[in-house]
Amino acid sequence: MTAVLTYDEALAAYDPVLGLEVHVELNTASKMFCGCSTVFGAEPNTQVCAVCLGLPGSLPVVNARAVESAIRIGLALNCTIADWCRFARKNYFYPDMPKNYQISQYDEPICYNGWTEVALDGETYPIGIERAHMEEDTGKSLHMGGATGRIHGAAYSLLDYNRSGVPLIEIVTKPIEGTGAKAPQVARAYVTMLRDLLRALGVSDVRMEQGSLRCDANVSLRPSPTSPLGTRTETKNVNSLRSVERAIRYEITRQAAVLAAGGRVIQETRHWHEESGTTTAGRNKEMAEDYRYFPEPDLVPVAPSREWVAELRSTLPEPPVERIRRLAAEWGFSDLELRDAVNAGAVSAIEATVAAGASPQSARKWWLSEIARRANEAGVELEDVGISPQQVAEIQALVEAGTINDRLARQIFDGVIAGEGSPAEVVAARGLALVSDEGALSTAVDAAIAANPEVADKIRSGKIQAAGALIGAVMKDLRGQADAARVRELILERLG
Amino acid sequence: MTEIIRQTAVDLATKISSGELSAVEVTQAHLDRIGEVDDRVHAFLYVDGKRALAMAAKIDAKIAAGDPVGPLAGVPVAAKDVFTYSGAPTTCGSKILAGWLPPYDATVIRRLLDHDLVILGKTNMDEFAMGSSTENSAYGPTRNPWDLDRIPGGSGGGSSAALAAFETPLSIGSDTGGSIRQPAAVTGTVGVKPTYGGTSRYGLVALASSLDQPGPCARTVLDAALLHQVIAGHDPCDSTSIDAPVPDVVAAARSGDVTGLKIGVVTELGGEGYAPGVEQRFRESVELLASLGAEIVEVSCPHFGYALPTYYLILPAECSSNLAKFDGMRYGLRVGDDGTASAEQVMAATRESGFGAEVKRRIIIGTYALSSGYYDAYYGQAQKVRTLISGDFERAFAHVDVLVSPSTPITAFKMGEKVDDPLAMYMNDLCTIPSNLAGNASASFPVGLAPEDGLPVGLQVMAPPLADDRLYLVGAALERALVQTWGGSLLDKVPALEVSA
Numbered sequence: 001m002t003a004v005l006t007y008d009e010a011l012a013a014y015d016p017v018l019g020l021e022v023h024v025e026l027n028t029a030s031k032m033f034c035g036c037s038t039v040f041g042a043e044p045n046t047q048v049c050a051v052c053l054g055l056p057g058s059l060p061v062v063n064a065r066a067v068e069s070a071i072r073i074g075l076a077l078n079c080t081i082a083d084w085c086r087f088a089r090k091n092y093f094y095p096d097m098p099k100n101y102q103i104s105q106y107d108e109p110i111c112y113n114g115w116t117e118v119a120l121d122g123e124t125y126p127i128g129i130e131r132a133h134m135e136e137d138t139g140k141s142l143h144m145g146g147a148t149g150r151i152h153g154a155a156y157s158l159l160d161y162n163r164s165g166v167p168l169i170e171i172v173t174k175p176i177e178g179t180g181a182k183a184p185q186v187a188r189a190y191v192t193m194l195r196d197l198l199r200a201l202g203v204s205d206v207r208m209e210q211g212s213l214r215c216d217a218n219v220s221l222r223p224s225p226t227s228p229l230g231t232r233t234e235t236k237n238v239n240s241l242r243s244v245e246r247a248i249r250y251e252i253t254r255q256a257a258v259l260a261a262g263g264r265v266i267q268e269t270r271h272w273h274e275e276s277g278t279t280t281a282g283r284n285k286e287m288a289e290d291y292r293y294f295p296e297p298d299l300v301p302v303a304p305s306r307e308w309v310a311e312l313r314s315t316l317p318e319p320p321v322e323r324i325r326r327l328a329a330e331w332g333f334s335d336l337e338l339r340d341a342v343n344a345g346a347v348s349a350i351e352a353t354v355a356a357g358a359s360p361q362s363a364r365k366w367w368l369s370e371i372a373r374r375a376n377e378a379g380v381e382l383e384d385v386g387i388s389p390q391q392v393a394e395i396q397a398l399v400e401a402g403t404i405n406d407r408l409a410r411q412i413f414d415g416v417i418a419g420e421g422s423p424a425e426v427v428a429a430r431g432l433a434l435v436s437d438e439g440a441l442s443t444a445v446d447a448a449i450a451a452n453p454e455v456a457d458k459i460r461s462g463k464i465q466a467a468g469a470l471i472g473a474v475m476k477d478l479r480g481q482a483d484a485a486r487v488r489e490l491i492l493e494r495l496g
Numbered sequence: 497m498t499e500i501i502r503q504t505a506v507d508l509a510t511k512i513s514s515g516e517l518s519a520v521e522v523t524q525a526h527l528d529r530i531g532e533v534d535d536r537v538h539a540f541l542y543v544d545g546k547r548a549l550a551m552a553a554k555i556d557a558k559i560a561a562g563d564p565v566g567p568l569a570g571v572p573v574a575a576k577d578v579f580t581y582s583g584a585p586t587t588c589g590s591k592i593l594a595g596w597l598p599p600y601d602a603t604v605i606r607r608l609l610d611h612d613l614v615i616l617g618k619t620n621m622d623e624f625a626m627g628s629s630t631e632n633s634a635y636g637p638t639r640n641p642w643d644l645d646r647i648p649g650g651s652g653g654g655s656s657a658a659l660a661a662f663e664t665p666l667s668i669g670s671d672t673g674g675s676i677r678q679p680a681a682v683t684g685t686v687g688v689k690p691t692y693g694g695t696s697r698y699g700l701v702a703l704a705s706s707l708d709q710p711g712p713c714a715r716t717v718l719d720a721a722l723l724h725q726v727i728a729g730h731d732p733c734d735s736t737s738i739d740a741p742v743p744d745v746v747a748a749a750r751s752g753d754v755t756g757l758k759i760g761v762v763t764e765l766g767g768e769g770y771a772p773g774v775e776q777r778f779r780e781s782v783e784l785l786a787s788l789g790a791e792i793v794e795v796s797c798p799h800f801g802y803a804l805p806t807y808y809l810i811l812p813a814e815c816s817s818n819l820a821k822f823d824g825m826r827y828g829l830r831v832g833d834d835g836t837a838s839a840e841q842v843m844a845a846t847r848e849s850g851f852g853a854e855v856k857r858r859i860i861i862g863t864y865a866l867s868s869g870y871y872d873a874y875y876g877q878a879q880k881v882r883t884l885i886s887g888d889f890e891r892a893f894a895h896v897d898v899l900v901s902p903s904t905p906i907t908a909f910k911m912g913e914k915v916d917d918p919l920a921m922y923m924n925d926l927c928t929i930p931s932n933l934a935g936n937a938s939a940s941f942p943v944g945l946a947p948e949d950g951l952p953v954g955l956q957v958m959a960p961p962l963a964d965d966r967l968y969l970v971g972a973a974l975e976r977a978l979v980q981t982w983g984g985s986l987l988d989k990v991p992a993l994e995v996s997a
Contacts (some may be wrong), residue, residue, distance in 0.1 A: 050598075050599065050600045053826070054821050055600070056580065056586070056593065056701040056702075056821065056822075056827075057586075057598065057600075057701045057702070058698070059698050059733060059734050059735065060735070061732065061733060061734075089817050091816075091817050091820060093820065093823065093843060095839050098821065099820065099821045100820035100821050101817050101820055151838075151839065152838070157839070290867055290868045292817070292863065292866035292867060292868070292871075294814075294817070294871070294875060297706040297736075298702075298705045298735065300735050300736060
């Protein structure tokens with residue numbers, strides 16, 4: 001077991017510096033260099049051709065739509081767009097890479113030198129963008145029969161090339177400094193912001209659990225913000241927003257323990273383990289693999305015209321921080337409410353729920369309480385709980401129409417998440433509607449008064465607050481399926 | 497009537513379309529010839545007579561029904577074994593691809609089929625097109641029909657030997673540093689490397705992507721032009737393919753008028769190391785062109801002297817990456833997969849036994865040249881020199897219409913003579929390499945036999961990018977004049993290959 005310091009001890013002694021590499025799978029209909037479909041989840045090796053299988057003689061042709069997406073991402077991150085750039089071959093042997101080189105970009109990325117910012121706890125943190133470049137995804141290996149699930153020790157491996165050649169954009173930050181103890185949260189806020197931005201751009205499905213958004217986190221520590229940068233590790237396989245925060249937090253404490261014990265951080269790739277919340281050493285980068293990059297001779301350079309770039313600039317969504325400010329003003333959220341929504345990564349969900357007809361406050365309430373609680377329990381992101389913004393808005397509409405109350409709404413969440421259908425269908429199927437039949441309500445109220453003569457007398461004598469007991473009795477009788485306010489009215493009509 | 501196998505493609509096509517000959521008959525004649533002589537020439541790695549005859553029958557039916565057919569309909573053609581042809585083994589002359597059946601057709605092959613040519617089979621080559629003698633084929637060497645103890649050139653020795661042995665009237669080659677032109681020169685045939693991007697590389701198994709170019713091989717200039725016309729043109733599947741009309745090579749080949757054409761003789765491509773007979777025939781041909789109305793000037797291309805070392809950095813670098821895919825994981829040979837070996841061990845064992853010595857040599861050189869810390873000194877520097885060589889061409893073509901030189905410094909050498917001396921072998925491509933580095937059009941035409949050994953000599957014509965028609969203009973002018981002098985085709989002098997009864 002690796003020794004770790006507590007997070008506070010680590011931060012007291014060291015200043016963390018981060019670097020984040022995010023891989024985004026584009027949602028283009030076809031792959032980066034051929035016409036094969038990119039749809040996720042198809043039968044293995046059914047979305048392949050001579051090109052993405054790298055068969056001898058086949059040649060790549062650039063997907064113009066992917067270049068367009070790359071430029072739009074670059075513009076949204078305030079990058080310079082190259083007038084002229086080339087693809088490069090990254091050479092290494094691995095069975096899931098059919099050509100044994102990956103077509104990527106090296107010293108001529110299409111987008112470079114940008115910046116963005118993220119909001120956290122009411123503060124804004126600037127994030128420099130080093131580059132955003134285009135590349136192709138590899139196939140997927142499934143290593144069978146080994147203890148680790150990695151190629152070494154496996155009895156055999158299954159290869160699926162459906163993913164081979166899916167367009168990827170790799171977005172690399174400059175070193176992120178000055179975040180102090182907030183480093184893990186800033187990283188999470190950055191990936192969340194990126195996810196929302198990419199979704200607003202419409203360029204990716206940004207599903208971390210499906211791998212369409214993947215994050216590698218570089219972490220290094222130094223004694224103080226004025227010291228030179230320390231040796232970094234690169235933690236791979238960090239595939240949820242929550243993991244981004246946890247993995248960086250863990251890596252800070254691990255490295256701090258190594259340094260505090262007089263050790264030396266080894267420059268290496270580390271693998272994140274979701275269950276244990278720890279990282280373990282992978283490839284040692286000090287014996288760095290030499291990828292022997294050189295310009296891809298099978299492709300001509302990409303030279304986007306100024307006019308095209310200008311045209312794409314006009315299609316950009318508003319910048320993330322401005323968007324959040326605007327939404328806060330539109331919604332009338334307090335600073336605290338806004339901060340909670342941003343930190344929970346719920347802004348887009350609230351926005352979509354409001355767009356579907358719910359009030360901002362009700363949308364905020366559902367996403368930050370009921371749904372956040374369920375996400376936390378299941379260890380998933382808000383959008384993976386299994387309920388859509390449209391369904392949340394529908395449930396809220398049912399509440400406002402008096403069909404259900406908040407308590408019943410929770411049961412409707414259960415039903416929708418369990419796949420029982422739309423909120424209205426769950427209401428019908430589970431018989432959860434409030435009793436709105438005045439006759440039935442009156443009968444229940446009369447029964448409660450008859451059963452509690454002393455309480456009734458108190459109310460008659462002016463102690464209106466005693467009505468609560470009678471309301472409770474009515475609600476119990478009707479199994480909660482009554483509008484408490486209406487019950488109160490009926491009681492007071494009779495005893496007032 | 498001239499024997500079927502000795503006729504030109506254009507004559508065969510005319511007779512087939514008029515019904516004088518059937519495509520089946522013509523195909524059968526060539527299959528018979530292959531059966532008769534190829535055990536000695538070994539130009540072919542694969543012949544599928546049944547498939548060829550079925551194709552020929554289909555074309556005959558089309559012609560009989562009056563359906564429109566291409567200008568070379570029914571004419572047999574052979575393709576270098578570096579092009580994918582679905583269902584036919586494609587080995588690139590290497591053991592590592594043994595047993596691989598490509599599931600798709602190269603664009604060049606597709607165009608042959610679409611234009612109603614009859615594909616006889618696949619021709620022999622140096623392994624992965626690395627070599628100048630076809631001795632590096634893993635399936636045994638091809639022999640030169642002029643002298644079976646001599647090499648037919650390489651890497652496309654099979655495609656040129658098949659023409660000189662009258663096993664096919666047309667063939668397809670690929671030229672990375674001279675692999676079409678050098679075999680053409682030493683077998684007395686015509687070979688053309690089109691402008692880079694003029695013919696599609698899709699389905700051509702890559703040696704060096706920035707240098708490779710498919711091209712036509714034939715016995716006459718017009719036949720080559722007609723084949724060029726069929727296979728050239730833009731292909732959306734090849735990003736480096738040029739989206740421009742194909743130069744009118746057929747009209748140029750029919751014209752052959754060089755009056756007023758300004759021809760530059762490259763100073764640097766001659767002198768020491770060039771066989772006297774090669775220089776003599778070259779000089780005579782230049783004088784012939786002058787007598788036909790061309791204007792001859794001398795042109796210096798000072799950086800051509802660096803072409804060979806430049807080429808031998810760029811080519812290995814690209815090929816080290818292009819050949820990485822041959823790892824025994826997905827197709828072809830797999831060695832050492834005993835159930836306990838790791839994927840890495842199987843990859844290594846497969847490559848160890850699947851690749852020949854020359855291929856390994858170039859992979860190792862290329863891997864080294866691209867390595868971090870050496871890239872700038874080798875690959876980077878080579879790219880700069882490449883730009884200088886292109887500059888030499890640009891300056892030259894500002895003053896002249898075409899450049900000429902001998903195609904090769906020497907005639908066909910003896911088999912085995914240079915196998916152990918890679919540098920001597922590389923010298924064969926001295927004249928042809930500059931055009932691959934610069935991407936311009938270039939061709940070799942037969943201009944006679946060297947007096948000292950009676951072996952064919954080729955003259956190389958180099959034209960600016962997209963001016964491929966000028967190659968044919970010069971080629972046709974020479975051919976017309978020389979055939980008169982010779983009293984017939986040079987190839988009439990090829991010794992009989994039939995086993996005497």
